[in-house]
Amino acid sequence: MTRDEIPTPAPLLDLDRFEKNLRAMAAHVAASGKRLRPHAKTHKCPEIARRQIAAGAIGVVCAKLAEAEVMAAAGIDGLLVSTEIVGEEKVGRLMRLLERAPDVIAVVDHADGVRQLAAAAAAARRRLGVLVDVDVGGRRTGCVPGDAALALARAVVAAPALRFRGLQGYAGQCAHVPPWTARREASLKAMAPLLETRRLLEAGGIAVEIVSGGSTGTYNIDSELPGLTELQCGSYCVMDLDYLRIGGRQGDRLTDFEMALTVLTTVVSVPAPDLAIVDGGFKAFATDRPFGPEAVERPGVTYEFAGDEHGRLFVRDPAQAPPLGERIEFFPPHCDPTMNLYDRLYAMRGGRVESVWEISARGKSQ
């Protein structure tokens, strides 16, 4: 298949850039003495997970159980499900997943959750690895740091069918803070209670093997934390405009990782000299950010969403207007929800399609 034969809209992965990103993160975690368990919610693609592990990652984090089911079915080990698994339907599925993936790790943030998992694992005659999920200020999931976390950890330790592995804390509120110095200050402050909780547990005689957290935005901040054992960064492998724009340790762009993911579109209408319409809209790009996609190496055009299935390109100089049929690539505003729109990813090298990878966990938010 040639690039011109790719049905648009379609996500393209620049393999050279992607591989460079895997190497850069691997070198960083190695140098800082951490482990890397990258978040698979970014890509939902077992082939990417496989390559992340080949590059040194110890497994992948899955946002949801269904994502972990897909990864396990594809032979990916070292799975951590970062959202609490609640209710009979899901706990039942987790027990079935444990048969195939005995090392899968779940998280808990509530005593009822501990009881539910402990009872199910006991009934299934399995032992389930568990992290206590601690809220580090994101006001999402996670128990209060300190004594509440200690009480939960004790409940896990006391349950014979559960195996306490450690702590999770995700400071999502810090991931996109610009510039880097402010992000560093915010993240170190947010993560401090997680590390204090670790010390509290250890003082209480509970061994803490894993402390998992971090994001692409704070990867070189979290790696400073002595008590954190592993990073959960996801977006670094493909990047997006959102992360690019938060800035790096130097400069107002985060260029430590390369923009490896684009969406290929086709100009399907040129209704006016200053306007071209491409075949990608709300169903082709993530729409959760306050900005839209940006054309790659295609100066003179500005993208605006034009509904579910179209994008409007404003053309600054009609002499440079894209002709009907021109194929234009865009950097997506946000990588995760963009990947989640597609069934396959076109892995490109030197402008050619090297492979087509299934995004098998696409839509697996259950």
Add this chain to the structure above:
Amino acid sequence: MTRDEIPTPAPLLDLDRFEKNLRAMAAHVAASGKRLRPHAKTHKCPEIARRQIAAGAIGVVCAKLAEAEVMAAAGIDGLLVSTEIVGEEKVGRLMRLLERAPDVIAVVDHADGVRQLAAAAAAARRRLGVLVDVDVGGRRTGCVPGDAALALARAVVAAPALRFRGLQGYAGQCAHVPPWTARREASLKAMAPLLETRRLLEAGGIAVEIVSGGSTGTYNIDSELPGLTELQCGSYCVMDLDYLRIGGRQGDRLTDFEMALTVLTTVVSVPAPDLAIVDGGFKAFATDRPFGPEAVERPGVTYEFAGDEHGRLFVRDPAQAPPLGERIEFFPPHCDPTMNLYDRLYAMRGGRVESVWEISARGKSQ
């Protein structure tokens, strides 16, 4: 399967409401002497298309070729692809689709498009039905009304492998204008050039069999237009908050159609007395509108997006806080991109799962 066994997040269709919507629209188009070719981009679901046709629709509109391929494979007739089909890859696929669905209709808005389709259809020894797509002010696809449309229509008529069927004009810019009286004024004004173009073609001796357009927001406005033959409304069958809020002919809510689509979520964390976290975020709901989902019959909670996989529920009265595991339904902000996130739709009657329908054209934006 019971409601409690549905893996969340998941889209639910209230069948009583859905069927009422189909009947209401069927009665309206019958009374106004129009035809209905509803837009399948809303639902992407062949079973819904089948039921729309059983309720009197003459077929369905597909936003993209890939959507039409899925509908044709499911045995749905009367397909109109409302976006221009451009480039070798897509035109080739259209020719293959014609073998299975000889009555499929394509749209054109450019002389190059006419040439491309004419050459391909001639080479394939097929005759392709074509509408000329006219821009009625939406600044999306479509040629300029009047002489430009006449010239294109003549080019279609002159091509032996094409069959000129008529005109398409979609005034998307009017679909959401509140209140109804302002919407009516805007839509009648926008659509006037389409009807003038029809008269121009007929004066030039070109028979215009089809004039297709309209939206759920303007369904009872476009049906006043004497020259329009069919309505393309999509959202009416399931509805969403966006259309609800534009108001109807009476009142500040569009209640002519019922809110039949919801997304079922589960409370996976209750980290604080005033906070509950559900398992649906950017990957569970459309994010293209400036507002989020709204809980159904669950007073006292307000939803806020909390990332890709979570929603934050602010609880007004902690005494009414949802317990861990509570299943809460939400009306989506926008139906089309919400449906496009899921592989199956749970068709509910009286709180029970009556059927599970495949959303087979999910992601088919190519």
